Amino acid sequence: MAGKIPREFIDELLDRTDIVDLIDARVGLKKAGKDYQACCPFHNEKSPSFTVSRDKQFYHCFGCGANGNAISFMMEYDKLEFVDAIEELASLLNLDVPREQGSGKPERTIEQNVQIMI
Ligand SMILES: [Zn+2]
Numbered sequence: 577m578a579g580k581i582p583r584e585f586i587d588e589l590l591d592r593t594d595i596v597d598l599i600d601a602r603v604g605l606k607k608a609g610k611d612y613q614a615c616c617p618f619h620n621e622k623s624p625s626f627t628v629s630r631d632k633q634f635y636h637c638f639g640c641g642a643n644g645n646a647i648s649f650m651m652e653y654d655k656l657e658f659v660d661a662i663e664e665l666a667s668l669l670n671l672d673v674p675r676e677q678g679s680g681k682p683e684r685t686i687e688q689n690v691q692i693m694i
Pocket residue numbers: 616617618619626637638639640641642
């Protein structure tokens with residue numbers, strides 16, 4: 577199992593991902609003033625109550641209460657695990673996901689060869 581994804585990388589990913597482009601590619605957003613709207617992908621509705629803010633890099637649905645950032649959108653919409661959502665966003669930006677050393681990896685045991693010197 578690989579190590580933990582560094583927090584700074586997740587921040588950078590969110591920084592470099594535009595949530596409007598990300599959701600627009602999947603749902604198809606319409607500009608509404610400063611924000612973007614669509615019919616919510618997480619519940620059935622006829623009038624759009626799903627709003628995406630480019631300023632806040634956040635989505636919110638007034639109908640079902642779904643909300644979050646680019647990572648939670650990927651998790652909810654593409655049904656991904658947290659780590660897979662990170663990998664997916666990173667691949668869209670052509671980035672490699674770095675892993676922290678140590679945690680997750682089995683500690684290497686120092687094997688001592690006992691040599692019997694005669
Ligand atoms: Zn909704």
